[in-house]
Amino acid sequence: MSVAAIDRPPALPRGWPRQRILGYALVCLWTAFLAGIAAYLILAWNGELFAKYAPGYVSGLGITLLLVAISIVLGAILSVPIAYARMSKNRVLSGLAYAYVYFFRGTPLLAQTFLVYYGVGSFRPQLEMVGLWGFFREAFNCAIFAFSLNTAAYQAEILRGAIQSVPRGQWEGAASLGLHKLQTMWKVILPQALIVALRPYGNEIILMIKGSAIVAIITVYDLMGITKLTYSRTFDFQSYVWAAIIYLVIVEILRHAVEWIERRITIHLHR
Amino acid sequence: MQSVWTLLSWGPEGWLDDIAYGVFITVSLAAATLPVGLVIGFLVALAKQSDEPSLRLAGNIYTTIFRGLPELLTLFIIFYGAQIGIQQVMRLYDPTAAVEVNAFVSGMIALGVVFSSYASEVFLSAFRAIPKGQYEGGYSVGLSGWQTMRLVVLPQLIRIALPGLANLWLILLKDTALVSAIGLTDILRQAGVAARVTKHAFLFFGVAALIYLLLAIISSFGINAIERAVSRQQVQR
Numbered sequence: 001m002s003v004a005a006i007d008r009p010p011a012l013p014r015g016w017p018r019q020r021i022l023g024y025a026l027v028c029l030w031t032a033f034l035a036g037i038a039a040y041l042i043l044a045w046n047g048e049l050f051a052k053y054a055p056g057y058v059s060g061l062g063i064t065l066l067l068v069a070i071s072i073v074l075g076a077i078l079s080v081p082i083a084y085a086r087m088s089k090n091r092v093l094s095g096l097a098y099a100y101v102y103f104f105r106g107t108p109l110l111a112q113t114f115l116v117y118y119g120v121g122s123f124r125p126q127l128e129m130v131g132l133w134g135f136f137r138e139a140f141n142c143a144i145f146a147f148s149l150n151t152a153a154y155q156a157e158i159l160r161g162a163i164q165s166v167p168r169g170q171w172e173g174a175a176s177l178g179l180h181k182l183q184t185m186w187k188v189i190l191p192q193a194l195i196v197a198l199r200p201y202g203n204e205i206i207l208m209i210k211g212s213a214i215v216a217i218i219t220v221y222d223l224m225g226i227t228k229l230t231y232s233r234t235f236d237f238q239s240y241v242w243a244a245i246i247y248l249v250i251v252e253i254l255r256h257a258v259e260w261i262e263r264r265i266t267i268h269l270h271r
Numbered sequence: 272m273q274s275v276w277t278l279l280s281w282g283p284e285g286w287l288d289d290i291a292y293g294v295f296i297t298v299s300l301a302a303a304t305l306p307v308g309l310v311i312g313f314l315v316a317l318a319k320q321s322d323e324p325s326l327r328l329a330g331n332i333y334t335t336i337f338r339g340l341p342e343l344l345t346l347f348i349i350f351y352g353a354q355i356g357i358q359q360v361m362r363l364y365d366p367t368a369a370v371e372v373n374a375f376v377s378g379m380i381a382l383g384v385v386f387s388s389y390a391s392e393v394f395l396s397a398f399r400a401i402p403k404g405q406y407e408g409g410y411s412v413g414l415s416g417w418q419t420m421r422l423v424v425l426p427q428l429i430r431i432a433l434p435g436l437a438n439l440w441l442i443l444l445k446d447t448a449l450v451s452a453i454g455l456t457d458i459l460r461q462a463g464v465a466a467r468v469t470k471h472a473f474l475f476f477g478v479a480a481l482i483y484l485l486l487a488i489i490s491s492f493g494i495n496a497i498e499r500a501v502s503r504q505q506v507q508r
Binding site for chain 1: 318321322323324325326327328329332333335336338339340341342343344347348351352355441445446447448449451452459462463466470471472473474476477479480481483484487488
């Protein structure tokens with residue numbers, strides 16, 4: 001037997017093996033499904049309805065993005081002390097931070113939102129005393145409050161994981177160069193930690209955008225709220241289809257943006 | 272003024288029995304969704320790791336759609352969409368037919384597709400962690416493709432995928448709270464009813480949150496036990 005006969009790789013499967021038939025069938029099914037939706041949207045097109053409800057969708061989208069942006073920023077600010085407490089050597093401090101994180105990661109966001117939105121009524125006298133009742137009467141503010149606390153817990157874990165992924169030697173090296181703690185954190189640790197943290201942060205933003213749909217239940221007219229309102233007025237199912245398309249587009253844009261940023265900031269790591 | 276303990280007691284005065292029923296619904300919904308989600312997720316992962324580009328494309332479309340949609344929207348689309356769709360079909364035979372779709376089944380389907388799209392990613396990365404030599408070894412001792420999968424790859428796959436799947440189970444448990452929006456009497460809905468009747472909203476929603484926390488703690492004990500059992504089977508090297 002010659003060597004060439006042994007080394008020859010197996011011939012690629014030609015024709016129509018079972019997998020290919022199945023794959024083509026499934027792709028055809030998806031194409032038919034998506035084409036069906038497109039055809040449905042074209043057939044169900046109603047210029048009058050569109051003119052009436054499209055502005056609502058735009059403002060709903062704005063509310064969704066605003067809600068997520070404020071919550072993410074407030075959560076990011078709040079997550080710094082939590083992550084610090086979680087990493088501290090003080091047992092009480094780290095225990096408290098752990099309990100906070102465990103509570104907010106272990107219970108549904110919807111339950112937390114209800115707890116804030118319906119629950120603040122129980123503390124009305126106290127809140128009126130400190131002048132915060134006006135703030136909590138608005139459903140939108142309640143949603144921001146609950147979402148910020150929730151995302152702070154998740155972001156604290158992301159931050160902690162990223163900072164702890166930087167090897168100890170980096171701290172020691174910076175200390176031996178005479179940098180103090182804050183300088184080390186800012187100039188040495190964070191730039192390395194943020195590369196690790198970028199993808200989880202991106203996922204957290206996506207989760208918040210998807211999670212923010214639940215504010216529709218507490219009467220905030222975000223994208224989902226507008227969709228529910230439109231459906232209850234028109235009984236036209238395309239209101240949900242449009243919302244689905246908008247959410248999908250936002251999430252896909254974000255996902256690709258995160259991937260693009262990650263490619264850019266890790267250029268120095270590729271060879 | 273009723274005391275807190277009266278409100279949280281068992282029986283016609285208190286609300287504990289109603290909330291316990293909600294816990295039953297939540298747990299059974301999550302438990303019913305899990306096998307469906309795992310099987311679909313595994314099949315989608317199989318499609319995504321195959322050599323056939325069209326199969327990979329079909330699997331990727333599935334994940335992209337159901338990971339990109341908010342869970343609540345998926346739930347509403349399936350709940351109302353199924354209602355309208357079935358009604359249209361029924362009208363062909365009986366013009367006066369009115370269809371009511373079961374909220375439990377819609378919840379199961381919606382949570383199942385979301386769970387499976389995330390599970391397929393977990394399975395996919397587990398597939399990638401298994402070296403090619405394992406398949407080749409299986410073939411070289413004369414096992415068929417299916418036997419290699421069942422006897423060689425799957426036992427290793429489960430061990431690698433377990434932490435990710437455990438995480439997804441905890442997420443599933445929390446996502447079941449959404450079915451209260453389509454009228455299923457789960458923990459959160461029962462707590463909401465109790466809060467409306469008694470005006471003690473903070474108390475009842477707080478109890479609901481603590482029950483979810485308790486379920487998560489119990490699950491993590493269960494998960495630890497499973498992980499220990501699985502790692503005991505591992506061959507010592």
